[in-house]
Amino acid sequence: MADFDLIIQFGKDYSAGLAALQNSVDIYNVTQKVPLQSGYYTAATARAAVPTAIRKKGLIITYRTSDAIWKTEQFYKGETSAWTTADNWRSMDGLDIISVSSIADLYEKLNDASLWLNKYNLSEKTIIRTFRFVQWIFTLIVVKSDAITQYLFGPTILNEDGTFNDATYFESYIIKRTISNSGTVIVPWHYVDKPDFVNIDAFKPLASGYYTPDTAHAALPNSMRKQGIVITYRTAASAWATERYVGTSWQPFVAEGGGGGDVDLSEIEDDIEVLQKTSFKYLASDTNLNMITALGAYYIGTAEISGAQLTGGSKDFLFVVGNKLLSPTEKVNDITQYRITNGEITMRKHYPAYGNIGNITPASWDEWTSLGAQTTPIATMTESAYEALEEIDENTLYFLT
Amino acid sequence: MEKYQGEDISFNVKFQKGENESINSFADLSEITIYAYTDGCDIVRFSYPSKANYESLTLVNNTTLAGVISASKTKIMAPGFLRVEVRARKNNENMVEKRITGIVIVKDLIKTEI
Numbered sequence: 001m002a003d004f005d006l007i008i009q010f011g012k013d014y015s016a017g018l019a020a021l022q023n024s025v026d027i028y029n030v031t032q033k034v035p036l037q038s039g040y041y042t043a044a045t046a047r048a049a050v051p052t053a054i055r056k057k058g059l060i061i062t063y064r065t066s067d068a069i070w071k072t073e074q075f076y077k078g079e080t081s082a083w084t085t086a087d088n089w090r091s092m093d094g095l096d097i098i099s100v101s102s103i104a105d106l107y108e109k110l111n112d113a114s115l116w117l118n119k120y121n122l123s124e125k126t127i128i129r130t131f132r133f134v135q136w137i138f139t140l141i142v143v144k145s146d147a148i149t150q151y152l153f154g155p156t157i158l159n160e161d162g163t164f165n166d167a168t169y170f171e172s173y174i175i176k177r178t179i180s181n182s183g184t185v186i187v188p189w190h191y192v193d194k195p196d197f198v199n200i201d202a203f204k205p206l207a208s209g210y211y212t213p214d215t216a217h218a219a220l221p222n223s224m225r226k227q228g229i230v231i232t233y234r235t236a237a238s239a240w241a242t243e244r245y246v247g248t249s250w251q252p253f254v255a256e257g258g259g260g261g262d263v264d265l266s267e268i269e270d271d272i273e274v275l276q277k278t279s280f281k282y283l284a285s286d287t288n289l290n291m292i293t294a295l296g297a298y299y300i301g302t303a304e305i306s307g308a309q310l311t312g313g314s315k316d317f318l319f320v321v322g323n324k325l326l327s328p329t330e331k332v333n334d335i336t337q338y339r340i341t342n343g344e345i346t347m348r349k350h351y352p353a354y355g356n357i358g359n360i361t362p363a364s365w366d367e368w369t370s371l372g373a374q375t376t377p378i379a380t381m382t383e384s385a386y387e388a389l390e391e392i393d394e395n396t397l398y399f400l401t
Numbered sequence: 402m403e404k405y406q407g408e409d410i411s412f413n414v415k416f417q418k419g420e421n422e423s424i425n426s427f428a429d430l431s432e433i434t435i436y437a438y439t440d441g442c443d444i445v446r447f448s449y450p451s452k453a454n455y456e457s458l459t460l461v462n463n464t465t466l467a468g469v470i471s472a473s474k475t476k477i478m479a480p481g482f483l484r485v486e487v488r489a490r491k492n493n494e495n496m497v498e499k500r501i502t503g504i505v506i507v508k509d510l511i512k513t514e515i
Contacts, residue, residue, distance in 0.1 A: 002411040004502045009417045
């Protein structure tokens with residue numbers, strides 16, 4: 001006779017199911033669930049703190065980065081095995097404002113891609129970041145095409161509903177940069193100047209038909225208008241009109257001393273040619289570059305060419321960019337070679353290097369990458385704008401597209 | 402029922418099939434573990450089949466297991482209600498049952514040598 005008998009009728013143990021239920025969350029408060037003994041989370045530590053059982057595609061985490069600041073981000077791409085890869089995360093903070101303390105600080109934050117790049121699903125035009133500097137509000141806008149993405153940055157003029165239109169962003173955005181959709185910087189941050197000459201048909205192509213004077217004038221945003229600007233537009237299958245804005249009206253742009261309706265673009269062409277000639281240094285193919293001193297833009301070939309020869313045929317250009325902000329004592333060099341062949345642009349990058357890496361060796365080049373057809377010729381930045389920019393970052397090369 | 406510290410406590414665990422339960426007997430289970438304890442004492446562990454560091458259980462028949470919490474264990478158990486937790490595993494599924502046995506272990510004022 002036993003001291004006691006137990007009659008057992010097994011029920012199911014739901015502990016595993018409860019654990020699974022607890023882990024089946026779409027939003028995870030890292031600060032509350034995995035509290036720190038002291039201090040605050042960073043993006044990297046917060047992501048790493050998420051328990052493996054919780055990790056899944058699409059999970060949104062929120063964490064506190066300082067006393068009154070919370071960050072929210074989503075694991076939006078890649079596999080959970082690459083959980084800590086920064087590129088797999090995008091911010092869900094929306095239009096939060098990043099405070100900057102100086103122009104140098106601003107540029108550092110703009111160049112810190114982790115702050116904004118690849119954090120959003122980029123639509124054709126998207127406001128992706130707003131920065132506050134003293135009393136100014138700046139906004140970063142992305143304009144994306146098949147091959148390249150342009151980032152426009154400047155004082156903000158937004159509509160009441162938060163949208164913006166072409167006029168305001170042309171007027172507002174004082175600097176921009178262009179990158180390929182694979183993330184390669186094609187044109188670093190540079191000032192955008194109002195153009196002296198605009199081809200209206202290229203600027204705003206019509207779906208059908210031709211421009212009239214009124215529609216062509218209207219197509220040019222107010223912000224681009226300035227005294228002396230010249231526009232040209234197609235008025236018929238084989239007819240173009242060219243006008244110059246003088247005073248408060250548009251006037252036919254004709255060659256001085258007669259010539260009927262002939263267009264005189266010699267003044268502008270001369271300007272472009274001078275800029276191109278003086279801004280691209282000639283570089284023989286077999287030249288060795290000292291990476292410390294080689295910052296600049298080069299045309300590579302066997303002989304120097306004039307500005308007029310920059311278009312057509314196959315041409316190679318080399319851009320050596322140094323960013324002093326990234327390293328106060330050593331320049332960080334970024335070397336990109338562009339090959340333009342009948343309007344098709346391919347590029348390849350040299351591995352970035354710190355300090356003097358000596359010669360460019362063929363083994364150090366990446367594969368060529370096609371950037372597709374570019375309709376806008378490359379011209380260099382005006383000297384005045386370049387000088388202004390030097391005050392901000394004297395070792396960065398800028399040029400206009 | 403009261404049992405003094407230092408006394409053997411024998412027990413039977415009888416299986417009863419539940420509704421919608423696919424388990425018909427202990428034979429359908431891959432492992433059975435029984436924990437016996439009062440508040441504040443080490444747990445006495447039993448296992449069927451036998452394994453190291455566990456007390457043995459005897460399969461009386463397909464629906465009955467028998468075991469003994471030995472005197473050497475009960476003498477160091479804290480006084481209080483004796484509770485038993487029966488855990489069973491079938492494939493990857495865990496099942497658990499907890500019971501109060503009705504046994505109360507009381508302090509033995511006369512210490513016997515065992």
